[in-house]
Amino acid sequence: MASNSETATLENQTNQSTTGNERVQQLILKFKGKAEWYMRLQRLDDDNVKAIAKELKGDENCEELYLNNNHITTVGIEYLAELLKGNRKLKILELENNPIGDEGIQCLCEVLTCHNILKSLNLSNTGMTYKSGVAVAKMIENTQTLEQLDLRQEESFPPLTVRRITEANKIRKIENLFYSKLSDEEGYRKQE
16 A cells, blocks of 8 residues: 555656647647747657657648757667658757757667658767767768758767768768867877
C-alpha cells in the first residue's frame, strides 16, 4: 500500500505531465498554420517534440522551427528526423543548447544527407564531439541546400574533426559555417 507521501508525489508528477502536455498543445495551437514556430525556452522534452513533429508532419506552412534552449535528447531528434523525411517546407531548424549528443546529431545528419531541405541548421552547444564529426562532414559534402551551419560547442573540437569539417566544406562551400576554434594551432599540426 502506498504511503501518503508516495501518493502525493505521484499525483504531483501526473499534474506536471498534464500541465506540460496542455502547455505544448497551447503552443501548437498558437503556431498552427504559421511559417515560424518559436518554441525557445519552453522546457520541451522528447515527448513534447513527438507531439510537435506529429503536428508538423501534415503542416504545409511551417518553414522555420526554433527549438533552442530546451531538453531535447537523441529520442526527440529521432522524431524530428522522421518529420524531415517527409517535410519539404522546413528551411530553418534551430536546436542550440539542447543535450542532443553524438547519437542524435548522427541521426539528424544521416537524414539530412539524403533529404536536402534545410537552408540553416543550428547545432551549437548540443554535446557534439569528434564522434559525430564524421557524420557532419558527410552531411556537408552531400547537402545541396544548406547555406548556414552553426556547430559551435562549449568545448573546442579536436583538430582532426576541424580538418574533416573544413575539407568537407571545400567540396560543398557552405556560405556560413561556424564551429569552435582550436585552443592552439600547434594541436592541428600534431594531428597531421
